[in-house]
Each structure stands twice: as structure tokens, then as C-alpha cells.
Amino acid sequence: xxxxxxxxxxxxxxxxxxxxxxxxxxxxxxxxxxxxxxxxxxxxxxxxxxxxxxxxxxxxxxxxxxxxxxxxxxxxxxxxxxxxxxxxxxxxxxxxxxxxxxxxxxxxxxxxxxxxxxxxxxxxxxxxxxxxxxxxxxxxxxxxxxxxxxxxxxxxxxxxxxxxxxxxxxxxxxxxxxxxxxxxxxxxxxxxxxxxxxxxxxxxxxxxxxxxxxxxxxxxxxxxxxxxxxxxxxxxxxxxxxxxxxxxxxxxxxxxxxxxxxxxxxxxxxxxxxxxxxxxxxxxxxxxxxxxxxxxxxxxxxxxxxxxxxxxxxxxxxxxxxxxxxxxxxxxxxxxxxxxxxxxxxxxxxxxxxxxxxxxxxxxxxxxxxxxxxxxxxxxxxxxxxxxxxxxxxxxxxxxxxxxxxxxxxxxxxxxxxxxxxxxxxxxxxxxxxxxxxxxxxxxxxxxxxxxxxxxxxxxxxxxxxxxxxxxxxxxxxxxxxxxxxxxxxxxxxxxxxxxx
Numbered sequence: 001x002x003x004x005x006x007x008x009x010x011x012x013x014x015x016x017x018x019x020x021x022x023x024x025x026x027x028x029x030x031x032x033x034x035x036x037x038x039x040x041x042x043x044x045x046x047x048x049x050x051x052x053x054x055x056x057x058x059x060x061x062x063x064x065x066x067x068x069x070x071x072x073x074x075x076x077x078x079x080x081x082x083x084x085x086x087x088x089x090x091x092x093x094x095x096x097x098x099x100x101x102x103x104x105x106x107x108x109x110x111x112x113x114x115x116x117x118x119x120x121x122x123x124x125x126x127x128x129x130x131x132x133x134x135x136x137x138x139x140x141x142x143x144x145x146x147x148x149x150x151x152x153x154x155x156x157x158x159x160x161x162x163x164x165x166x167x168x169x170x171x172x173x174x175x176x177x178x179x180x181x182x183x184x185x186x187x188x189x190x191x192x193x194x195x196x197x198x199x200x201x202x203x204x205x206x207x208x209x210x211x212x213x214x215x216x217x218x219x220x221x222x223x224x225x226x227x228x229x230x231x232x233x234x235x236x237x238x239x240x241x242x243x244x245x246x247x248x249x250x251x252x253x254x255x256x257x258x259x260x261x262x263x264x265x266x267x268x269x270x271x272x273x274x275x276x277x278x279x280x281x282x283x284x285x286x287x288x289x290x291x292x293x294x295x296x297x298x299x300x301x302x303x304x305x306x307x308x309x310x311x312x313x314x315x316x317x318x319x320x321x322x323x324x325x326x327x328x329x330x331x332x333x334x335x336x337x338x339x340x341x342x343x344x345x346x347x348x349x350x351x352x353x354x355x356x357x358x359x360x361x362x363x364x365x366x367x368x369x370x371x372x373x374x375x376x377x378x379x380x381x382x383x384x385x386x387x388x389x390x391x392x393x394x395x396x397x398x399x400x401x402x403x404x405x406x407x408x409x410x411x412x413x414x415x416x417x418x419x420x421x422x423x424x425x426x427x428x429x430x431x432x433x434x435x436x437x438x439x440x441x442x443x444x445x446x447x448x449x450x451x452x453x454x455x456x457x458x459x460x461x462x463x464x465x466x467x468x469x470x471x472x473x474x475x476x477x478x479x480x481x482x483x484x485x486x487x488x489x490x491x492x493x494x495x496x497x498x499x500x501x
Contacts, residue, residue, distance in 0.1 A: 040163040043190035076174040082313035126460040131453040133161030135211030143171035144271040156448020203228035237441030246276035249398030258292030264421030269312035270368035314344040323367040330360035390436035
């Protein structure tokens with residue numbers, strides 16, 4: 001099936017001109033959302049998204065949009081988050097491209113029915129699992145990764161054959177407006193839509209009844225989304241933030257450890273769901289680690305990070321003020337600590353002498369602040385992590401494989417990474433998602449395809465061999481039960497399960 005018709009050159013250049021000039025887009029209102037949902041549902045019911053060719057065309061269009069408008073995305077994220085071009089390209093655009101290319105290369109295999117093991121009673125039947133699209137899905141992105149968290153789930157939704165409505169975060173307004181303008185020029189105009197909403201409008205839109213809701217954001221908003229979805233029995237995937245612990249053992253390369261932690265915590269000015277939220281440092285290496293982190297900040301951003309082109313800003317004053325107030329009431333500043341409200345600037349900061357009861361330890365940190373607590377051994381670190389709510393990520397730095405193994409097996413989290421940070425959340429071959437209060441469901445690669453698919457069980461049987469299947473029919477006879485029990489015993493011995501004919 002062909003994609004949407006190409007717009008006229010005049011309309012194309014007009015759209016590009018509006019994008020570059022930053023002309024504001026109008027907010028999407030309730031009646032418009034209803035109409036867009038209706039159009040998407042009509043398109044889905046017409047089978048528009050079912051063909052492999054259509055899905056391929058749309059995935060390739062996502063790639064073209066990112067390639068042809070890289071500068072526009074860099075500009076939008078620069079306006080929203082003061083995000084350096086390097087970070088935008090690497091952590092936003094390339095990541096989405098990798099997902100799209102992975103889906104394109106594997107789509108045929110993913111769409112094929114999966115044959116399952118047969119047993120004695122189905123030995124002459126065909127047992128398959130078919131992945132069918134859910135329908136019209138609602139994807140709600142977060143402001144801290146506004147391109148990645150809108151388009152990576154969209155890739156999975158397209159690959160699985162769904163129509164989708166995307167709701168970018170209003171906090172990253174320039175990026176949201178860019179997606180709103182560009183999407184109609186690349187993706188099918190009936191199947192895919194971008195809406196511009198306020199956070200408070202989201203539950204009302206969710207109640208319009210989608211076939212799946214994919215939400216990325218904080219727990220408070222995620223709870224409201226889940227409650228709204230529950231009222232219409234809509235399944236949800238929630239990727240929520242949490243306090244991600246990072247254990248630093250006495251047996252590790254301190255210089256490398258400090259570099260990797262500092263990179264993960266301070267990129268995007270610390271505004272990340274997957275950055276290490278606090279360090280549990282072995283007491284023997286605390287002083288060395290603090291000094292190494294100080295050197296890393298100097299190496300990365302110079303003597304004055306405010307002047308660095310590699311360091312971002314807080315997305316808005318509300319989040320800036322919340323973090324500033326929390327920072328001033330927690331621990332002791334060992335590195336950084338400077339704040340400038342007019343620029344929404346908070347310097348890369350390391351806090352020491354932090355206690356578990358400090359405000360900085362009571363909520364997730366969306367900013368460039370890294371608290372450091374000390375522990376005496378790995379047992380104490382595991383105990384500390386285990387008594388908190390399950391985090392989205394756990395990180396551990398040690399050259400001792402037994403220490404790594406213990407932290408991986410004795411703590412529960414959405415994901416785990418040893419001797420580095422964040423990378424486990426960027427790999428297309430690994431599922432990424434939360435557990436407990438950090439969310440439900442997962443995505444990336446094949447796991448995104450499965451999230452947006454219904455795995456339908458299909459048993460294909462003919463009408464032959466009624467001479468055997470008649471045993472199950474009334475009137476029930478002891479002789480028939482004995483035969484069925486005997487057959488089940490044979491099946492159990494040969495295949496490891498008990499199966500009645």
C-alpha cells in the first residue's frame with residue numbers, strides 16, 4: 001500500500017520555514033483528538049497497516065525524517081534543553097535510527113507465525129502463534145528524551161502493524177512542535193498523528209479508549225495515566241523513573257569509574273530516567289572517587305561549566321527550583337553547587353556527607369546532582385538497595401566478578417549494568433523496562449514489536465480421527481477415562497507434561 005501523497009513544493013517549503021522560525025503550533029483540543037482517533041481507527045479497520053510493504057515504507061520514512069531534518073532536531077533540543085549537538089545526535093537520533101534499521105532488517109521474521117511444540121493429542125495438528133497488531137495505540141513521550149521516547153516506541157508500533165497517536169511532552173515544546181509539523185510529510189496521514197497537549201489533558205485523552213497506551217515519565221503522571229486507562233480496560237506500558245543506585249567497590253579502576261559515572265550523571269544536565277541517581281561508595285575509596293569526579297568535571301566542562309558548549313540546562317524553572325531547593329537542604333557540596341536562575345543553570349554537583357533522610361534521597365533527581373553515601377562492604381550496599389523501592393536501573397563497579405554477580409542476583413531492578421552506565425537501556429537486543437514502582441512492560445527491538453502485538457494462539461485441526469476424539473464426549477464412561485489417563489501418562493513420560501486428548 002502506498003504512503004500518503006507528497007505535498008506540493010510550496011507547502012513543503014512553507015512547513016520548513018515555519019519550523020525554522022519557531023512559529024508556535026496550536027494546542028490540540030478534545031474534539032480534534034476524537035476526530036484523529038476516529039480517522040486512525042477507520043484506517044486500521046480497513047487493513048491499511050497489515051501489509052509488510054506498508055510497514056517497511058513507514059519505517060523508512062522515519063529514517064528519512066531524521067536524516068533530512070537533523071539540524072532542525074538539533075536546534076529544537078538546543079532550545080528546549082540547551083542540549084549539545086553531540087548528545088542530540090548520539091543519544092536521540094542515532095538511537096532511533098538503530099531501532100528503525102533493526103526493525104526493517106528483521107520485520108519479515110517477526111511477522112512470521114511461530115510454530116510451537118506439539119504433544120500426543122495435537123501431533124496431527126498445526127499449532128502456531130500469530131502476532132497481530134493491537135489497533136490504535138497512544139504513545140506519550142517524556143521531556144528528558146523527547147525524540148527518543150516518542151519515536152523508539154513508534155518504530156515498534158509501526159513494525160507491529162498499528163496506527164499510532166503520539167503525544168510529545170509539552171515541557172519540550174520546540175521538539176513537540178517539530179514532530180507535529182514534520183510527521184504529516186513523512187508518515188501516512190490517516191494512520192499516524194501527533195497531538196500537542198498539556199500534561200493535565202492526558203488522562204482525558206487516554207479515556208477516549210485506545211488499544212494500548214505507552215507512557216514514559218514520572219511516577220505521579222504514570223499513576224494518573226494507569227488509572228485513566230483502567231477505566232476503559234486499556235492495557236498500558238509504563239516506563240517510570242526511580243532512584244537508580246550505583247555501587248562503587250574498593251576493587252575497581254577509580255579513574256575509569258569516575259569518568260563513566262560523571263558522563264552518565266551529567267549528560268543532558270542530569271535529566272535522565274536511567275542515569276545513576278546516587279552512589280554507594282566503599283568507604284576505603286570515597287576520597288579518591290570524589291577527587292576523580294572533580295577532575296572529570298574539569299576535564300569534561302572546563303573550569304566554568306556554565307561557559308561549556310557541552311553542558312545543558314534545566315528544562316524549565318519549575319524543575320530548576322525544585323532541584324535547587326532540594327540541593328540546598330542536602331549533604332555537603334564537594335564539587336560544583338553553583339546555580340543561576342536566569343539561565344536555569346545548575347553546575348555539575350557532587351554531594352558528600354549525605355544521609356538517607358536528606359531531601360535529595362527522597363525523590364528521583366532530574367538534574368546534574370550526584371549524592372554520595374558510604375558503605376563498608378557489598379553486603380551493606382545490597383541491604384541498602386533492597387530496602388528501597390525497586391529501581392529502574394542498578395549499576396555496579398568492581399573488578400571482582402563475585403561482587404558483580406551478587407549485586408545482579410541479590411537486588412531487583414528493571415535492568416542491571418556492571419562497570420558502565422546507561423548502555424543497557426540503549427541496546428536494541430535487550431528489553432528495557434521497569435519493575436514494581438518503576439513501571440511495567442518493556443521495549444526495544446523485538447520486545448517493542450511484541451509489546452504492540454497480540455500473540456494469538458492458533459490450533460489448526462481437521463475433522464479426521466474422530467475415532468479417537470470421541471473419548472471426550474458424554475455420556476462419560478470409566479473405560480474412556482482409563483484410556484485418556486493412559487494416554488496422558490504416555491505423554492507425560494515422553495514430553496514432560498500431562499495432556500488429556
